[in-house]
Amino acid sequence: MLPVCNLHGMQLHLAEISRTVAQGAHAVLIVDQAAWHTSQKLDVPYNITILPLPPRAPELNPVENLWQFLRNTWLSNRIFRTYDDIVDIACHAWNQLVDQPWRIMSIGLRKWAHRL
Structure with missing residues (x-):
């Protein structure tokens, strides 16, 4: 971080x-x-x-969906009192996510890329 x-x-x-x-x-x-x-x-x-x-092609970047998932799941509706709170909570959220590789794959999947 x-x-x-x-x-x-x-x-x-x-x-x-x-x-x-x-x-x-x-x-x-x-x-x-x-x-x-x-x-x-x-x-x-x-x-x-x-x-x-x-440039300006967020739909091609699967990590944009991961950031949105992190915000929606662990980072939204919070009050961060200090910088250390931000770091601790963001690291916790990241570690929760990386412990779920199947979720990362499903969030990053682009259906249009697999139509062939």
Whole structure:
């Protein structure tokens, strides 16, 4: 959990993803057009390829549905008294979600992508 979204945070994120990619495998990371996602200043690890989505196309980005699910399920209708409350509750929500890989798959599924 980082307090801001920026180039440094993205670099840390890439390093973390790179560490979890299986030996001999390659990850494709789909990103939106946020400046820190597509900066030429990023040092992209050898085992990751960044695939940017077209601008203004949230329907192509399944993570948008995950964020909405997190907000609706664990993060809405709350009062955060401190920054630490925000971090604790957001981390708890994230951990609840990642313990449910079947839910992540169903939320991220795009029916139109599986019609072939």
